[in-house]
Amino acid sequence: VLDLMLPGLDGLEVCRRIQRDRHVPVLMLTARSSETDLEVGLAVGADDYMSKPFSPRELVARVRALLRRAERAPASEDEPLRLGSLSIDAATRRVRAAGQDVHLTPTEFALLHKLALTPHVVFGRRRLLEEVWGYRVGAGERTVDSHVRALRRKLGADVIRTVHGIGYALDTTTL
Structure with missing residues (x-):
């Protein structure tokens, strides 16, 4: 508190x-x-x-x-995250949505995994750039937007919620 x-x-x-x-x-x-x-x-x-x-x-x-x-919450990264119909296995880097394998690039996987570890928590672009890409301030924040668009195309438009002016959060209510 x-x-x-x-x-x-x-x-x-x-x-x-x-x-x-x-x-x-x-x-x-x-x-x-x-x-x-x-x-x-x-x-x-x-x-x-x-x-x-x-x-x-x-x-x-x-x-x-x-x-x-x-x-x-999973005790370790060895346990797959299960959020509704979405399963994210960090050990095998495998993602399944509604029982179907979903092919993600390594960066898309890292971004999805980061958001899925704390669903509904809003992450700003700068924080995501630092924690997913390892970039520091000054890097192009719009790269986050393009990867979010790609994840939405592959997983569904409502899976990642935009909080305007703040950032993105995984929305498990749609899974």
Whole structure:
């Protein structure tokens, strides 16, 4: 549980740093309640977002839900990810959608796998460039867009959701 308005610290930057090396479930608490604030909080890596004032019972219920999702995550990359009708096997680099093999380029696979590890979490283009391509700031961010288009052609237009001005997330509700 992370308070966005930390004294002397930027809660968004703290969340970015927490998520940099590995995924840790984060529930962000804040007095900010606009839709834009929510989108930014989720884009930097928060799994859930609550505005103050909030019910303590709701907070406990949301933390429990986050912990349940974290427990269901694969223990290792040896286990295939299964999200609805989509199966992603990192060990064999095999993807199946609706029971059919889907041929992906190595970069398409890496991008899909990154998004699938934390479905519904919005990843900005810069973060994807750094984590999937290994690029630093200044590289062409539109390369992400072209790979997302290719994944949509192969897996379905609704599989990857665009959050305008922020980035992309895997949408498991369509699988």
